[in-house]
Amino acid sequence: xxxxxxxxxxxxxxxxxxxxxxxxxxxxxxxxxxxxxxxxxxxxxxxxxxxxxxxxxxxxxxxxxxxxxxxxxxxxxxxxxxxxxxxxxxxxxxxxxxxxxxxxxxxxxxxxxxxxxxxxxxxxxxxxxxxxxxxxxxxxxxxxxxxxxxxxxxxxxxxxxxxxxxxxxxxxxxxxxxxxxxxxxxxxxxxxxxxxxxxxxxxxxxxxxxxxxxxxxxxxxxxxxxxxxxxxxxxxxxxxxxxxxxxxxxxxxxxxxxxx
Ligand code: SF4
Ligand code: SF4
Ligand code: FES
Numbered sequence: 626x627x628x629x630x631x632x633x634x635x636x637x638x639x640x641x642x643x644x645x646x647x648x649x650x651x652x653x654x655x656x657x658x659x660x661x662x663x664x665x666x667x668x669x670x671x672x673x674x675x676x677x678x679x680x681x682x683x684x685x686x687x688x689x690x691x692x693x694x695x696x697x698x699x700x701x702x703x704x705x706x707x708x709x710x711x712x713x714x715x716x717x718x719x720x721x722x723x724x725x726x727x728x729x730x731x732x733x734x735x736x737x738x739x740x741x742x743x744x745x746x747x748x749x750x751x752x753x754x755x756x757x758x759x760x761x762x763x764x765x766x767x768x769x770x771x772x773x774x775x776x777x778x779x780x781x782x783x784x785x786x787x788x789x790x791x792x793x794x795x796x797x798x799x800x801x802x803x804x805x806x807x808x809x810x811x812x813x814x815x816x817x818x819x820x821x822x823x824x825x826x827x828x829x830x831x832x833x834x835x836x837x838x839x840x841x842x843x844x845x846x847x848x849x850x851x852x853x854x855x856x857x858x859x860x861x862x863x864x865x866x867x868x869x870x871x872x873x874x875x876x877x878x879x880x881x882x883x884x885x
Pocket of ligand 3: 683687692709712
């Protein structure tokens with residue numbers, strides 16, 4: 626056998642057969658038209674798969690901006706349901722439509738002239754008393770807010786409680802879309818939180834003190850010095866700064882107290 630013949634042929638690298646897992650397609654109806662989309666997608670992704678392009682009704686894609694309200698109904702169920710399109714996954718034979726904007730009543734007011742009196746809310750939103758305590762708003766809320774309880778708190782004049790209960794509201798308007806009494810709960814809650822923040826909650830004295838210190842120029846010199854530092858040096862200063870330990874107590878102070 627010649628040297629040429631003895632030369633081994635390079636072993637063929639086994640090519641693994643690519644496993645293609647076909648996604649199961651399920652039928653859904655977007656604004657009355659039938660599409661087949663892979664199961665497991667969110668409504669938003671399913672709509673994009675079907676060829677829709679969002680220029681409204683989509684924002685964060687993470688359940689926090691409230692832009693993607695959707696109304697849907699499942700076969701054999703008389704009940705209309707609502708959800709956020711970026712959070713809810715599709716189910717077979719769902720009928721759905723988007724609610725990118727809900728034309729709810731939003732009162733106009735000059736906030737500077739408002740006090741913390743409950744009557745301010747009553748005057749701006751007299752329809753508050755149309756609530757019939759059906760609780761449909763609470764069932765619709767994707768944030769799990771006790772919407773009806775927050776409305777009851779407003780009716781009782783408890784603005785602080787309404788602000789507390791509605792703290793996680795993302796202004797999606799889904800509660801309003803289901804309200805028997807035609808209330809725009811989320812606009813009322815926004816007003817409550819504004820009044821609470823500006824007129825009810827005690828002022829943070831240490832913050833006011835810090836603002837005063839800044840205005841008096843205590844940090845002007847160090848800021849000027851930092852502005853002259855080159856980028857690399859600035860990064861190094863930042864990385865090597867003394868950071869507050871995770872478990873630091875209220876009385877923790879850095880070693881360098883010049884700027885406290
Ligand atoms: S309270 Fe209404 S507007 Fe706010 S997150 Fe819940 S459903 Fe959406
Ligand atoms: S859906 Fe409307 S009427 Fe029913 S409890 Fe909520 S605010 Fe009241
Ligand atoms: S896109 Fe923001 S909540 Fe769905």
